[in-house]
Amino acid sequence: MSDIFVLAEHRQDELREVTLEMLTMAGGLGSPVTAVLFGSGVNDFADKCASFADKVIYVDDPTYENFNSAAYQAALVELIKAEKPGLVLIGNTGQGADLAPSLAVELDLPYSSDIIAVTIENDKPVATRQYYGGKIDGRIEFKDADTYVLAIREAATPAGEGGKSGEIVKTDNPVTTEITVKRFLEYVEAAIGEVDITQSTALVAVGRGIREDKNMPIMEELAQAMGADLAASRAVVDAGWLPQDRQVGISGKTVKPKLYLAVGISGAFQHVTGIKGADLVVAINKDPDAPIFQYADYGIVDDLFKVVPALTDKLKGMKG
Amino acid sequence: MSIEQGTFVQKYDLLGCIQCGRCTGGCPVTVRTELNVRKFVNDTIEDDRLEELSEKPEIWDCTTCNTCALRCPKGLDPFEVLLGLRSMRAEEGNIQPTARDALESMFNNGNPWGKPAARRVDWMEGIEGVEKVRILEPGEKADVLIHICCTAAYDPRIMPLAKNLVRVMEAAGVDYGFIGVEEKHCGSEARRLGEEGLFEYFDEENTELFGRFDVNRLVCLSPHCMNTFKNEYQNLNLPVMHYTELVAELIEDKKLELKNEIAAPVVFHDPCYLGKKNNIFDEPRYILSQMPGVEPLEFLRSRERSLCCEGGGGKMWVESESKEQRLAETRIMDAKDLGAKIVAVSCPFCLLTLEDALKVKGLEEEMRVADILELLGEAM
Numbered sequence: 054m055s056d057i058f059v060l061a062e063h064r065q066d067e068l069r070e071v072t073l074e075m076l077t078m079a080g081g082l083g084s085p086v087t088a089v090l091f092g093s094g095v096n097d098f099a100d101k102c103a104s105f106a107d108k109v110i111y112v113d114d115p116t117y118e119n120f121n122s123a124a125y126q127a128a129l130v131e132l133i134k135a136e137k138p139g140l141v142l143i144g145n146t147g148q149g150a151d152l153a154p155s156l157a158v159e160l161d162l163p164y165s166s167d168i169i170a171v172t173i174e175n176d177k178p179v180a181t182r183q184y185y186g187g188k189i190d191g192r193i194e195f196k197d198a199d200t201y202v203l204a205i206r207e208a209a210t211p212a213g214e215g216g217k218s219g220e221i222v223k224t225d226n227p228v229t230t231e232i233t234v235k236r237f238l239e240y241v242e243a244a245i246g247e248v249d250i251t252q253s254t255a256l257v258a259v260g261r262g263i264r265e266d267k268n269m270p271i272m273e274e275l276a277q278a279m280g281a282d283l284a285a286s287r288a289v290v291d292a293g294w295l296p297q298d299r300q301v302g303i304s305g306k307t308v309k310p311k312l313y314l315a316v317g318i319s320g321a322f323q324h325v326t327g328i329k330g331a332d333l334v335v336a337i338n339k340d341p342d343a344p345i346f347q348y349a350d351y352g353i354v355d356d357l358f359k360v361v362p363a364l365t366d367k368l369k370g371m372k373g
Numbered sequence: 374m375s376i377e378q379g380t381f382v383q384k385y386d387l388l389g390c391i392q393c394g395r396c397t398g399g400c401p402v403t404v405r406t407e408l409n410v411r412k413f414v415n416d417t418i419e420d421d422r423l424e425e426l427s428e429k430p431e432i433w434d435c436t437t438c439n440t441c442a443l444r445c446p447k448g449l450d451p452f453e454v455l456l457g458l459r460s461m462r463a464e465e466g467n468i469q470p471t472a473r474d475a476l477e478s479m480f481n482n483g484n485p486w487g488k489p490a491a492r493r494v495d496w497m498e499g500i501e502g503v504e505k506v507r508i509l510e511p512g513e514k515a516d517v518l519i520h521i522c523c524t525a526a527y528d529p530r531i532m533p534l535a536k537n538l539v540r541v542m543e544a545a546g547v548d549y550g551f552i553g554v555e556e557k558h559c560g561s562e563a564r565r566l567g568e569e570g571l572f573e574y575f576d577e578e579n580t581e582l583f584g585r586f587d588v589n590r591l592v593c594l595s596p597h598c599m600n601t602f603k604n605e606y607q608n609l610n611l612p613v614m615h616y617t618e619l620v621a622e623l624i625e626d627k628k629l630e631l632k633n634e635i636a637a638p639v640v641f642h643d644p645c646y647l648g649k650k651n652n653i654f655d656e657p658r659y660i661l662s663q664m665p666g667v668e669p670l671e672f673l674r675s676r677e678r679s680l681c682c683e684g685g686g687g688k689m690w691v692e693s694e695s696k697e698q699r700l701a702e703t704r705i706m707d708a709k710d711l712g713a714k715i716v717a718v719s720c721p722f723c724l725l726t727l728e729d730a731l732k733v734k735g736l737e738e739e740m741r742v743a744d745i746l747e748l749l750g751e752a753m
Contacts, residue, residue: 322528
């Protein structure tokens with residue numbers, strides 16, 4: 054198969070990890086890997102990509118200071134026509150979702166999103182995509198084409214060590230007309246403190262077991278040490294100790310973290326209904342008969358005021 | 374106003390409204406929210422304002438407690454206008470996700486709790502002194518058909534109510550039977566969340582289902598199910614009762630003996646759908662008075678003036694935006710001031726909301742909330 058293109062993704066002066074993940078993934082497929090980098094004065098990104106690729110096509114132009122899907126698409130169309138890569142990998146990210154399907158349609162290329170693994174069979178890619186919340190892996194084959202476009206899920210494969218020293222080819226902007234259909238305006242940051250607990254990978258959920266508002270800091274400290282967000286039972290929200298958008302349960306949010314640590318939560322049915330999507334539930338409660346233990350994968354029966362600080366210390370120690 | 378205007382309020386039989394405001398004046402949730410039911414009745418007369426009015430968040434604050442209907446001098450049901458506005462939202466699918474999930478589950482699983490229909494009979498496991506709950510075959514005869522509400526069937530906290538209902542039936546020698554796994558949601562909460570169509574579906578389904586058995590009466594665990602079967606189903610020709618009515622009858626006929634001491638000051642909280650909606654005030658009080666050791670107390674706001682717990686009207690699935698204290702918390706504090714050790718209820722929603730309020734107030738060690746069925750289980 055001919056060269057593999059990997060589109061480098063960067064945002065606010067940071068090369069996104071998904072770029073290195075895709076370069077690593079592409080490196081294992083047996084074809085030369087070309088990183089495609091659009092940017093303005095980002096030589097360090099080009100160098101970084103070069104350590105993971107056989108070649109870097111670097112288009113250094115003010116047009117690409119910020120991501121603009123229309124500009125990226127126009128440039129990629131020209132590069133794909135000129136270089137004829139066999140496969141184009143784009144991150145399945147906010148940027149990628151804005152760009153990849155539209156690019157595939159414009160060039161009439163086979164495309165699939167949210168791919169977690171790729172192999173080459175008979176000189177064609179075969180991709181893996183998950184269904185039913187990851188319970189089933191689907192095998193995706195494509196109709197014959199010269200080039201295939203895949204959007205690769207973030208963190209699907211770890212980034213390797215690099216160690217290559219690919220050639221950096223600075224290229225003039227292949228697009229000469231000005232892109233006017235879309236303009237970059239500004240970055241709008243999510244307000245600090247606004248957390249969408251339905252998207253959290255780890256949650257520390259606080260129940261009435263913490264007794265008083267003034268005990269919240271030990272929970273915050275634990276959550277911070279775990280890299281988790283705080284959630285709450287309805288009783289804690291009603292008491293005004295956490296805002297309503299942190300409420301888990303039948304009249305609150307349904308969450309699906311990898312880890313749900315329920316601290317001082319008895320486990321009322323209306324609460325646990327909201328955690329059925331959690332991968333792993335761990336409960337800390339002093340009452341061995343608390344219903345939460347029927348739902349928990351692991352449980353600690355003890356006073357949370359002993360367990361939580363010990364856990365926090367241990368976690369801090371592990372981080373070193 | 375053109376001649377075509379006012380069809381909406383007419384549908385809910387509210388053209389007779391004289392705008393006296395007694396509805397809003399008595400509405401318990403006005404201490405927490407912007408809801409003004411009198412104004413909604415007034416404004417919805419203009420059909421071209423319906424869309425805008427249906428988008429007001431406070432239409433979801435109504436608990437359908439029936440206070441406004443009791444106070445209305447014209448005998449109207451003012452809150453029905455809010456259900457009408459909710460149904461406009463539900464028709465467009467433009468409702469809160471929590472309510473949408475509950476409605477979807479009602480249709481798919483026959484219960485609002487997102488649980489599989491096949492697990493509906495889990496509560497029948499391990500009932501003290503009862504080997505097997507009698508499941509009726511089609512055509513089979515029984516005096517009483519018991520209806521276990523979705524909440525009692527699935528919520529482990531409420532399951533003991535269903536178990537105790539069966540224990541009472543057995544102990545009193547009642548000729549009773551249960552539908553089993555085919556029992557389904559009554560449709561009450563579907564209607565209150567604005568899904569009229571779904572309610573009609575349950576009306577037809579359940580009428581057909583109950584019709585399969587040769588029974589004299591339907592006895593419901595929850596006042597919400599009872600109310601909808603009794604007052605809202607179109608073609609159900611079956612006397613419908615709440616369990617407190619049957620138990621009071623059993624005690625009076627000396628078929629049920631209560632011998633164990635409860636020995637506590639007990640205050641009864643009138644569930645809206647039992648009391649204000651169906652005029653059943655005396656039976657629960659009679660049952661409690663027959664339990665040895667019970668010292669009966671009364672809330673200042675009791676019977677027709679009872680304070681709603683905010684569990685009805687679909688409110689188990691829809692939160693108010695209000696940051697004010699929940700009515701259930703006010704109720705618990707009132708009970709504490711009275712010196713009650715037990716707040717007795719006879720409704721699954723009241724039990725859940727009041728028990729939550731007890732936790733919020735940190736009073737779990739001092740008092741408890743119990744359904745009359747649980748107290749019966751202890752007293753038997």
